Amino acid sequence: MRVVVLGAGKIGAAIARMLVEAGDWRVAVADGDPATLADLPPAARRIEARVDDPATLAQILSGHDAVISACPYFVNHTVARVAREVGVHYLDLTEDVETTRQIRSLSEGARTAFVPQCGLAPGFVGIVAHDLFGRFESVQSMRLRVGALPQFPANGLKYNLTWSTDGLINEYLNACEVIHEGRRREALPLEAVEHFALDGIDYEAFNTSGGLGTLCDTLDGRIEFLDYKTVRYPGHCQAMRLLVHDLALWRRRDLLKQILEEAIPVTLQDVVLIFVTASGRRDGRLTQETWARKIYGAEIGGRRWSAIQTTTAAAACAMLDLLRAGLLPREGFVRQEDASLSDLLNNRFGRYYA
Numbered sequence: 001m002r003v004v005v006l007g008a009g010k011i012g013a014a015i016a017r018m019l020v021e022a023g024d025w026r027v028a029v030a031d032g033d034p035a036t037l038a039d040l041p042p043a044a045r046r047i048e049a050r051v052d053d054p055a056t057l058a059q060i061l062s063g064h065d066a067v068i069s070a071c072p073y074f075v076n077h078t079v080a081r082v083a084r085e086v087g088v089h090y091l092d093l094t095e096d097v098e099t100t101r102q103i104r105s106l107s108e109g110a111r112t113a114f115v116p117q118c119g120l121a122p123g124f125v126g127i128v129a130h131d132l133f134g135r136f137e138s139v140q141s142m143r144l145r146v147g148a149l150p151q152f153p154a155n156g157l158k159y160n161l162t163w164s165t166d167g168l169i170n171e172y173l174n175a176c177e178v179i180h181e182g183r184r185r186e187a188l189p190l191e192a193v194e195h196f197a198l199d200g201i202d203y204e205a206f207n208t209s210g211g212l213g214t215l216c217d218t219l220d221g222r223i224e225f226l227d228y229k230t231v232r233y234p235g236h237c238q239a240m241r242l243l244v245h246d247l248a249l250w251r252r253r254d255l256l257k258q259i260l261e262e263a264i265p266v267t268l269q270d271v272v273l274i275f276v277t278a279s280g281r282r283d284g285r286l287t288q289e290t291w292a293r294k295i296y297g298a299e300i301g302g303r304r305w306s307a308i309q310t311t312t313a314a315a316a317c318a319m320l321d322l323l324r325a326g327l328l329p330r331e332g333f334v335r336q337e338d339a340s341l342s343d344l345l346n347n348r349f350g351r352y353y354a
Contacts, residue, residue, distance in 0.1 A: 001025060001026070001065040001066065001324055002025075002026040002028070002063065002064040002065050002066075003019065003025055003026070003027055003028070003064060003065060003066045003067065003068060003320065004028045004029070004030060004047075004060055004061055004064050004066070004067045004068070004088075005019070005027065005028070005029045005030070005044075005067075005068050005070060006029075006030050006031075006051045006060075006067060006068070006069045006070060006071050006075075006079060007030075007031055007051065007069065007070035007071040008029050008030075008031035008033070008036035008037050008039075008040060008070075009031075009036060009070065009164070010162070010163055010164070010266075010306075010308075010309055011070045011093060011119075011163060011164070011309060011312050011313055011316075012029065012031070012068075012070030012071075013029075013036065013039065013040060013309075014300070014305050014309040014310065014312070014313035015068055015070060015313040015316055015317060016029045016040055016041065016044050017040075017041055017300050017301045017303070017305075017313075018300060018313050018314065018317045018349060019317055019320075020041045020043045020044050020301070021041075021300060021301050022317075022348065022349075026045075027043065027044045027045070028044065028045040028046075028047055028060075028064070029044050029045070029046060029047065030047040030048075030049050030051050030060050031047075031048065031049075031051065032048065032049065032050050032051065034048050041301060047060055051071055051075065051079070052071075052075050052078055054078060054081070054082050057078070057079060057082040058082050058085065058086055061082060061083060061086040061088050062086055064088050065088060065089060066088055066089035066090070066091065066320060066323070067079065067083050067088050067089070067090055067091070068091045068092070068093075068118070068316055068320065069090070069091070069092040069093070069094075070092075070093055070316075071092075072164060072166040072167070073094040073095065073096035073099045073166065073167060073170060074096075074099070074166070076092045076094050076096075076099050076103065076116070077099060077102045077103065077106075079092070080092070080102075080103045080106050080107075080114060080116075081106055083112070083114075084106055084107075084110050084112070084114075087111065087112055088112060089112045089113045089114075089115070089323060089330070090103070090112065090113070090114045090115065090116075091115045091116070091118050091316060091319060091320060091323075092115075092116045092117070092118065093117070093118055093119040093123070093312060093316060094116055094117060094167075094210075095117070095119070095121075095122055095167050095170060095171055095209065095210030095211070096167075096170055096174070096210060097174065097175075097177065097209065097210055099116070100116045100117060100213075100214070103116050103333075104116075104333045107332050107333040108332070108333075109332075110331060110332055111331055112330070112331065113323055113328065113329060113330050113331060113332065113334050114332065114333050114334060115319055115323065115328070115334040115336075117210075117213045117214070117336055118315055118316040118319045118320075118336070119312040119315055119316065120146060120148075120272065120274075120308065120311045120312050120315060121144070121146040121211040121213075121228070121274075122210055122211055122212065122213030122214075122336065123213065123312075123315045123316075123319075123336050124274075124311065124315040124336075124344070124353065125144050125146050125211065125228075125274060125276060126144075126212065126213040126214070126215050126335075126336040126337050127336050127337055127339050127340075127341050127344060128274070128276045128291050128341060129142055129144055129215060129276050129278070129337070130215070130218065130336075130337035130341075131291075131340075131341035131342075132276055132278040132289060132291060133219065133222075133223075133278060135278075135282070135289065136278065136280035136281060136282050136287070136289075137280070137281045137282060137283075137284075138280050138281045139219075139222070139223050139278055139279070139280035140223070140224050140225065140279050140280050140281075140286075141223070141224060141225035141226070141278070141279045141280075142219075142223060142225070142226050142276070142277070142278045142279075143225075143226075143227055143228075143229075143275075143276070143277045144211060144212065144227070144228040144229070144275075144276050145205050145228075145229050145230075145231050145273070145274075145275040145276070145277075146211060146228075146230065146231060146272070146273065146274050146275075147203070147205070147230055147231025147232055147272070147273045148162045148163070148270055148271075148272050148306075148307060148308035148311075149231065149232065149233065149270060149271055149272075149273065150162075150267050150269060150270050151269045151270060151271055152267075152269060153233055155264065156235075156239055157236055157239050157240070157264060158232065158233035158234075158235055158236050158239075159232065159233070159236055159264065160264060160265055160266060160267040160270065161260065161261065161264050161265070161266045161267075162266065162267065162270050162306055162307075162308040162309075163308050163309075163312065165257050165260055165261055166257065168260070169253055169256055169257060169260075170209065170210070171189070171208040171209050171210055171211070171230065172189055172190060172208060172209075172240055172244060173189060173209075173244065173250055173253070174189060174209035174210065175187070175188070175189070175209060176188070176189055176207045176208060176209045176210075176211075176227075176228070177209075177212055177216045178207075178212075178216075178225075178226060178227040178228075179216060179219065179220065179223055179224070179225060179226040179227075180225060180227075181224060181225070182221075182223075182224050184216055184220055187207050187227070188207060189206075189207050189208050189209055190206055190207065190208075190237055190240055190241050190244065190245075191206060191207050192206060192207050192227075192229070193205070193206045193237050194206070194229070195234065198273070198294075199294075202233070202234050203231050203232065203233060203234070203273070204231070204232055204233070204234045204235075204236065204237060205229035205230060205231045205232070206229055206230060206232075206237045207227070207228075207229055207230075208228070208229065208230040211228035211229075211230065212226065212227075212228045213335070213336050213337075214335045214336065214337065215337065217335075218335060218337050231273050231275075243256065243259070244256070267306070268297055268304055268305070268306040269297075269306075270296075270297065270306045270307045270308055271294060271295065271296055271307050272293075272294070272295040272296075272307040272308055272311050273293075273294055274291070274292060274293045274294075274295070275290060275291075275292045276290065276291045276292075277289070277290045278290075293353065295307050295310070295311055295352070295353065297309070297310055298310045298352060310352050311352060311353065313349075314349045314350060314351075314352040314353065315344075315349075315350075315353075317349040318344050318347040318348075318349040318350040319336075319339060319344075321347050321348070321349060322339055322343055322344065322347065327339070327340070327343050
């Protein structure tokens with residue numbers, strides 16, 4: 001099958017590399033920056049073009065079976081619309097709630113699949129949560145905690161840039177969906193800070209937007225408490241509150257992005273933490289079960305990739321593989337929780353999580 005990857009940045013390049021290394025995908029990558037395209041594997045066809053222009057996109061997607069958008073969230077509505085017009089399967093990595101709602105609307109009556117939120121969180125973590133939910137007779141609460149952290153924090157934010165800065169800011173500024181006391185509600189980002197320790201290391205977790213994906217839709221009326229929090233080192237949330245609230249950079253997302261990208265270095269030495277905990281009734285008893293992983297970077301095609309690149313790319317590639325294998329719906333809107341956790345972990349790309 002032929003697939004187009006839109007965007008050759010941190011995650012798009014990793015997706016392209018994984019698909020090329022698999023050997024049975026014909027991969028094209030489109031990006032407006034020739035420098036990022038030059039670093040792709042030779043087997044990937046390079047297309048230098050603006051990926052936010054509908055006419056150009058239609059030409060790029062024509063003759064392909066699927067497109068994976070690794071573009072910023074604000075480009076994805078255009079990509080999804082053109083994908084429907086051309087008749088190709090659509091996948092993306094977006095964390096943006098409103099963009100996903102727009103794509104869901106676009107997918108109505110479509111003869112191809114629309115599979116947004118194919119990353120780590122939202123994405124893989126929702127598949128884990130849905131699998132845990134199915135192991136109980138009834139579930140009282142479910143808490144999702146995920147973080148991509150530097151192994152060696154060395155600045156006041158105790159953080160390094162590991163993926164899309166636009167996506168990071170979006171998570172920190174947009175409202176968060178939760179289910180509280182059985183009712184769907186909105187919560188404020190950068191709030192509800194909690195602390196915990198693992199392997200002798202202290203962490204904090206706090207509300208961020210988008211990590212639940214479509215779980216609030218799927219579990220509405222079936223659970224009392226459901227929330228998602230991002231994991232960071234202690235002090236990070238307070239530092240971000242200073243930037244966002246005290247310095248009022250919530251009004252200037254462009255300036256906040258510039259500050260972060262000019263002052264905070266990227267790193268390949270990161271670790272991804274995943275904790276999903278469910279409490280409910282099993283065999284008539286109140287029981288708790290946790291699914292947890294600590295994942296480091298991997299070598300793919302002779303190159304070292306960060307943990308967030310590896311996990312995000314692996315999730316997207318696995319969903320594409322499952323779609324081709326007929327293990328996901330091939331028409332209309334597809335939720336991440338439509339995928340079986342066992343199918344994903346047994347997939348050649350899902351093995352990075354196993």
